[in-house]
Amino acid sequence: MNDALDKAVRVFCERGYHATSIGDLTEAMQLAQGSVYKAFKDKRAVFLAAFDRNKAVRAEKLQDAIGAGGTGRERIRKALAFYAEASHGAEGRQGCLVVGSAAELAIFDDEVAQRVAASLDRNEALLTGLIQQGQADGSIPADLDSAATARLMLCLLQGMRVVGKTGRSRDEMAAVVEVAMKALA
Amino acid sequence: MNDALDKAVRVFCERGYHATSIGDLTEAMQLAQGSVYKAFKDKRAVFLAAFDRNKAVRAEKLQDAIGAGGTGRERIRKALAFYAEASHGAEGRQGCLVVGSAAELAIFDDEVAQRVAASLDRNEALLTGLIQQGQADGSIPADLDSAATARLMLCLLQGMRVVGKTGRSRDEMAAVVEVAMKALA
DNA sequence: ATTTATAGGAAACGATCGTTTCCGAATCAA
DNA sequence: TTGATTCGGAAACGATCGTTTCCTATAAAT
Numbered sequence: 113m114n115d116a117l118d119k120a121v122r123v124f125c126e127r128g129y130h131a132t133s134i135g136d137l138t139e140a141m142q143l144a145q146g147s148v149y150k151a152f153k154d155k156r157a158v159f160l161a162a163f164d165r166n167k168a169v170r171a172e173k174l175q176d177a178i179g180a181g182g183t184g185r186e187r188i189r190k191a192l193a194f195y196a197e198a199s200h201g202a203e204g205r206q207g208c209l210v211v212g213s214a215a216e217l218a219i220f221d222d223e224v225a226q227r228v229a230a231s232l233d234r235n236e237a238l239l240t241g242l243i244q245q246g247q248a249d250g251s252i253p254a255d256l257d258s259a260a261t262a263r264l265m266l267c268l269l270q271g272m273r274v275v276g277k278t279g280r281s282r283d284e285m286a287a288v289v290e291v292a293m294k295a296l297a
Numbered sequence: 298m299n300d301a302l303d304k305a306v307r308v309f310c311e312r313g314y315h316a317t318s319i320g321d322l323t324e325a326m327q328l329a330q331g332s333v334y335k336a337f338k339d340k341r342a343v344f345l346a347a348f349d350r351n352k353a354v355r356a357e358k359l360q361d362a363i364g365a366g367g368t369g370r371e372r373i374r375k376a377l378a379f380y381a382e383a384s385h386g387a388e389g390r391q392g393c394l395v396v397g398s399a400a401e402l403a404i405f406d407d408e409v410a411q412r413v414a415a416s417l418d419r420n421e422a423l424l425t426g427l428i429q430q431g432q433a434d435g436s437i438p439a440d441l442d443s444a445a446t447a448r449l450m451l452c453l454l455q456g457m458r459v460v461g462k463t464g465r466s467r468d469e470m471a472a473v474v475e476v477a478m479k480a481l482a
Numbered sequence: 483a484t485t486t487a488t489a490g491g492a493a494a495c496g497a498t499c500g501t502t503t504c505c506g507a508a509t510c511a512a
Numbered sequence: 513t514t515g516a517t518t519c520g521g522a523a524a525c526g527a528t529c530g531t532t533t534c535c536t537a538t539a540a541a542t
Contacts, residue, residue: 131401131405133499133500134499134501144520145520145522205403211400214392215397216313218392219391219462220316257472263473266460267457268456270455270456271453271454274399278417288445291442291445291446291448291480318528318530320529332491334532335489340530340531
């Protein structure tokens with residue numbers, strides 16, 4: 113089922129919610145229409161499940177990317193690099209489900225809006241934690257505003273995914289990461 | 298007609314392309330269906346016209362915001378503040394047509410993709426110009442990578458519009474701007 | 483005043499969508 | 513082998529969408 117949801121995630125990323133038909137989903141998930149409606153109440157339920165699945169997968173990959181060791185500064189760089197990697201080439205063009213959901217559904221679907229906000233808040237909190245770790249281990253100045261800096265990083269990450277939809281190169285995005293590290297001065 | 302297109306822009310921002318019906322457009326634009334189809338070939342043509350109209354309006358407001366005088370550094374700050382202002386409260390929730398188009402249409406509509414890329418490129422070039430002006434007037438270090446820094450600013454601006462959809466306060470966004478200025482050190 | 487052009491608005495079209503229902507095939511238990 | 517249960521897939525539903533057409537009313541022009 114998770115495999116099928118991963119396929120659904122890709123379709124929803126590429127086409128958005130309203131432009132993906134049930135046929136698109138069944139084709140991508142390799143399930144019959146009957147099976148889809150047996151497993152999910154309706155299209156929206158598939159979307160919400162795909163959203164949650166995507167959130168879990170991306171969160172795990174992000175945790176793997178930033179690792180357990182290293183200074184807070186190094187781990188911040190790895191987090192930025194992780195998003196840079198997802199914001200170029202084919203994966204960049206595929207887009208981000210959180211960004212797409214924020215743009216398409218956040219106004220008219222409270223439940224989706226809540227999940228989008230929760231995803232962003234979670235990322236913001238993770239960034240804040242990394243910054244505070246850096247301030248504790250001395251790799252980031254103690255007088256830095258950790259909350260505002262984490263918020264800047266959050267905006268930057270989401271923006272990279274937007275800009276990445278227009279087809280940028282890995283080097284372009286990697287250069288952005290290097291400049292962004294100045295915010296930790 | 299520009300008034301009507303401005304209304305169309307708002308609807309497309311809030312609902313996205315696929316979720317806005319012709320009825321939504323006629324209601325917002327205060328035009329009869331017949332009039333819409335007399336002025337535009339189809340819904341997509343309305344969208345493209347609205348996109349262009351939005352681009353012109355926002356570009357003019359941005360130019361007004363950054364002004365003609367001041368150092369490059371000051372004008373960069375004004376540009377960032379202009380986007381911060383658009384990324385909080387009700388206007389923030391309304392969203393950005395460029396971001397929405399990038400997420401929803403950039404993959405399956407080459408013409409829209411081209412316009413989205415052009416909008417981003419234009420903003421990136423404008424930021425690059427402001428940075429280079431700052432390097433010329435001494436308000437920004439000469440050894441700074443103007444291209445990469447402008448790209449970072451572009452990602453940040455688009456990201457602010459994404460995060461702004463979840464309802465942030467003016468102060469939160471203003472604080473991001475202050476931190477972002479560190480990238481010009 | 484008559485004609486012409488224009489905009490508004492209703493109606494109807496084909497198409498597509500999400501959803502439900504139904505039936506045949508396959509799997510597994512007894 | 514028989515029976516029950518699950519799953520795939522086709523068909524059909526009502527609804528909605530984008531689009532076209534047609535008719536009326538208003539205003540401009542002769």
